[in-house]
Amino acid sequence: MKSRTPYRTFRDNSKAKAAVYKAIRTIRDQRSRNLVRGAIARNTDSSPSLSINTLRRQADPGDLCLATTLLLGQNGPFPLPQLGGTYRNLIIKHTMLATEPDSEVAFVVGHVNGWADNARRILADMSELARLPQYQPSLAMEALAAFAESYGSSFYILRKTAYLMSRYADDSTLQSAFQRIAKAFNQSAYPEPYFSALQLMETDSSYCSTATTRVRLFQKYVEDDYRQYLPLNELVPTPLSRTDLAALLRRSHSSSLVDELAALAITAHLRSFWPALFDQTIALLDPSIAHLFLEFLSIPFDPSALYSDVARMDADVVYYQRAAAFCEFKDCAIFRRSVDAILVPRLMEDISPPVDTDTSPHFHTKMPDLIKATQGFVSPTDYERVQSCGTFLRTVQFLQFLNTQRNYSPLSAHDFRFICEHTVALDILLCDSEIEMLYASSDDDSRPLITVLALALHKAKSRDDDIDFKFRHSLCNTVITQFNGSLEAFIAWLLPNTPSIADYLLTILDRPTLQKLYWIVRSADEADRTRQSLLRTVGKQRNQIAHLIEADAIEARRQVAKLRKFFDDSRIYVDGPAMKEWLVANPSTYAQQYVKMIEHEFSSLTFLSTSTSGKLVITEWSDLDYVLVEAGKAAFEQFCTNKQFGIESYLGRRIRHNTMSGMMRGGIDDLIESPTYDLLTYDSAFVDANKRWVASYHRTIEHLRKDLLQFRSDAKPLGIFNSTLKRDDNTNLAIASLRNMLLNGRNPLLMNDLLIRFCWQEINPQLQTASRMISIDLVKEATREIEQHFFHFDSDDLQRRYRQQLRALVHERFMRLGSWFRQPEDGFVSARTRQLCELVLVEATDSNLFGTPTVEWSGDALDLEIDGLSVHRMYDCLFVILHNALTHGQENGLITIQVSQEAMAFESVGHLKATVSSRFSSTSDRSKHIARLAESFGYGDPESAMVTEGYSGIKKLRYITRTGDNYSNAGYTIDADTCSVFFTLAVELADLERPDV
Secondary structure, three states: OOOOOHHHHHHHOHHHHHHHHHHHOOOOOHHHHHHHHHHHHOOOOOOOHHHHHHHHHHOOHHHHHHHHHHHHOOOOOOOOOOOOOOOHHHHOOOOOOOOOHHHHHHHHHHHHHHOHHHHHHHHHHHHHHHHHHHOOHHHHHHHHHHHHHHHOOOHHHHHHHHHHHHHOOOOHHHHHHHHHHHHHOOOOOOOHHHHHHHHHHOOOOOHHHHHHHHHHHHHHHOOOOHHHOHHHHHHOOOOOOHHHHHHHHHHHHHHOHHHHHHHHHHHHHOOOOOHHHHHHHHHHOOHHHHHHHHHHHOOOOOHHHHOOOOOOOOHHHHHHHHHHHHOOOHHHHHHHHHHHHHHHHHHOOOOOOOOOHHHOOOOOOOHHHHOOOOOOOOOOOHHHOOOOOOHHHHHHHHHHHHHHOOOOOOEOHHHHHHHHHOOOOHHHHOOHHHHHHHHHHEOOOOHHHHHHHHHHHHHHOOOOOOOOHHHHHHHHHHHHHHHOOOHHHHHHHHOOOOHHHHHHHHHHOOHHHHHHOOOOOOOHHHHHHHHHHHHHHHHHHHOOHHHHHHHHHHHHHHHHHHHHHHHHOOOOOOOHHHHHHHHHHOOOHHHHHHHHHHHOOOOOOOEEEEEEOOEEEEEEEOOOOHHHHHHHHHHHHHHHHOOOOOHHHHHHHHHHHHHHHHHHHOOOOOHHHOHHHHHHHHOHHHHHHHHHHHHHHHHHHHHHHHHHOOEOOOOOOOOOEOOOOOOOHHHHHHHHHHHHHHHHHOOHHHHHHHHHHHHHHHHHHHHHHHHHHHHHHHHHHHHHHHHHHHOOOOOOHHHHHHHHHHHHHHHHHHHHHHHOOOOOOOOOOOEEHHHHHHHHHHHHHHOOOOOOOEEEEEOOOOOOEEEOHHHHHHHHHHHHHHHHHHHHEOOOOEEEEEEEEOOOOEOOEEEEEEEEEEEEOOHHHHHHHHHHHHHHHHOOOHHHHHHHOOOOOHHHHHHHOEOOOOOEOEEEEEEOOEEEEEEEEEEEEOOOOOOOO
16 A cells, blocks of 8 residues: 555545645636646656746746645645754755745745744744843753754754854753754764854854855855855855845755744845835735734844853954844844945855845945044944944954945055054955055055055965065065165064054065065075064064964074985985994905005006097906905995995985885875865865875885885895996996005005995995986876876866975975985084984974974983084984884873983093983883883894884894994883883084084
8 A cells, every 4th residue: 555645645635635726726827827736737746846946937926925835835735844854954955946036035935824833833932032142051052952853953043053052162061952952953964064053153263264264165166056055155144135135045945944934034124125025025924924923023132142251342253153143133134234245245255145235234434433443342233333343343344445435545554553453354355456455545654564464465365476476576675675674673663553464474474475575585594584583573572472482493493404404415324434443343355365465566456448539448357356346345235235334224224214204295195184275175075086195105105115215135126226236337437446546545544445435436326326216207107196196176276286286295305305315415514412303303293193292301411512423323313212202102292302411431522321201102002012112122133123123213223322342322211101212322522612503
């Protein structure tokens, strides 16, 4: 037996059918009557959307109202109560075609009439909620929960729920009733509506910034009706024009019967804007509903209760935000509509919602009004008085002034300063033409201020890099002519009377922008120093410690950058003194034999050669020259693969195991999380493509690290380095050069130095090959991967900019990695232990593989300056113990670094003990980490760990700190949940009179 659907129930109810067909006869237009009859005769359970859309566009309002009641009403063939839904109902887009506002009113009223009993109950319950802001919070939420369970989801209940949860976020008594609402609306499956509404109610963040971000995210989807998208619809709770009112009514019908009644109430409250629509509403409503509806419109509502918890200078913006939840009441509806008519076109600049500008009677502000003091917002009608406002409404007054006054006298510096100090978010709300107009009408004193604002505007709106050239040039001219080229003097001049402009300036003058001020900032280092000075000036003047901390961080990074450059220039490194010691301690038979030849002035070391076009070509070695070649082979093998001093040691310790992955991934893996691309995180398709690309990028790095950047062997057949001498021209020439120098010098003591020099000559072509492979071949492959994953994301400017920046970042990282593969610069730099620690921490945090720990420093040797090869060894040891703390310690926890000086052996040599302490990441992991440390420190042969061990590196630390008797000066202690790893190292001390690094 078939189920009794609404249509079958209607079809089988002869009495109901007769009543409907009788009512159809009262529809005046013949075509409309036929459309209704045809819809009923379709003999289907689905709603006749085509017939309804045709009726909405063709029938006059009276006929449409009756036809809607007959078709969609409680007693009709297609009853559509629009009650009892979940949050899903608020998300889905409707399929109604746009029509005239009077037809939209008629359609909504017709649907309400069709559910008269429900409508009357809803109006009665809405009346009870008029005092919601005065209720005790828990009782207010209980009332909302009861309403929600009775009528289902609606924008009406959504906004009120968000209002309560935002205003009383710390009140746990709300949770029980809130969970009832969340369960009734299936919030776990459809969380977007609640969090979208909650975000707009939050009063601790910039509303304009939040709104702008939201618009940028969703505007690309809008075709003709922005109200189809819940996040945008929530921004504008009242209609801005007749066209927008029509869209609001369509949206309300698609969501809930409750929203339809609320939308009709808003229409009634705005009848001074569109009086005919109110008259039509009352005329078409069922008399029993109209009576209750008019009573509801006259219910007292106290808007001041919405902002009674905030200071009067902040009350205007808080009232603006919270009024969105109560626009069914007159004061809130008129206030939001009056303000939104000015703000929304600027926040939705690219959507361009229609605004009936002739229906905005408020904010008729003149220039003298804008420089009057603000006295705060107290009464709900204070927006009608110029001075009864805070910075939010003063901003609205200023924007309305710009809207209506196209020609006005020049702004003095005093006036413009005052306006800037009493407005907010001008960098978001002003448009290009207004900035140009302000600039053109400004006097010489105010022009620098407008220039700063213009730069802030272009930066906030992500303009093209060269659009703001005019204003950058103007700013530089002002600074040069009026402040002797000093940005510090300019910001100091701004601070006393215009601190907000100073804040704008500090915001826009980041390092990249400073480097574009070519006329007054001449280098990247000068940009850093200028930024530091600006931060310190503002920080001291305004007592903002955050600026001072940022300035100190820049200085630390400047010093660290110098060290980073040094280590980047010597990532491929050989410990020359250690190799010489090894050569002395392990002399090869061939080297000893060759030394004897030199001592006996053996003269038969010759080779046969020919000269072709001036190029030396080795054709045949003499019988004895193989001795030197064999000595070179033995030395080159150790030069490449020795695990204490050879290239393999540094290739493993400094590139494969330490900084390469972090350097290649830092700022790239999480690029999409940067504020610039925040909007893209809401695009699931783009996020998925980005995840796939990141995974492929990681595979490329791992292939490079594990397979390619290796010395070739049976275990590593893809390695690009070779520790075996090749009998090619480069080797022949290097041997010849080594031989000639040995014969000319005839000093056996030079043998080891010259062998090391020979080894560098021999490895150099391999380094060049590696550099070319990384900076050319791998760059091409990486670029191809980016295009493969992102080529179809080309319709949105933000997506294109993301792809462009990703290409640039990846290119820069591969080029930097390629630059590591070269013979190191001659000489050393001196450095303090603190600076080396900071370099390790910067490299670690830049990689985003670790959190952001809190670091505490102690010890008498933190700022002791060390020199020579000790800088390399200290860096490598610190890297091990700091990475151990970062990897295995508590995430974002406290790390203490103590460096103390033990007894000095000589005046230029000191023994430094470094200890790094951190808490275990969890109690459950404590035993595991203790076992790991015990195994690492108890390992019998740490030498093999130099190449094979990964990030922890404890075994490498033991190897580096070994003394002559094979004892390691490294260890660890466990105290409750704190682990300390330490080492002692003999270091060469720098000349104390040498200037700082």
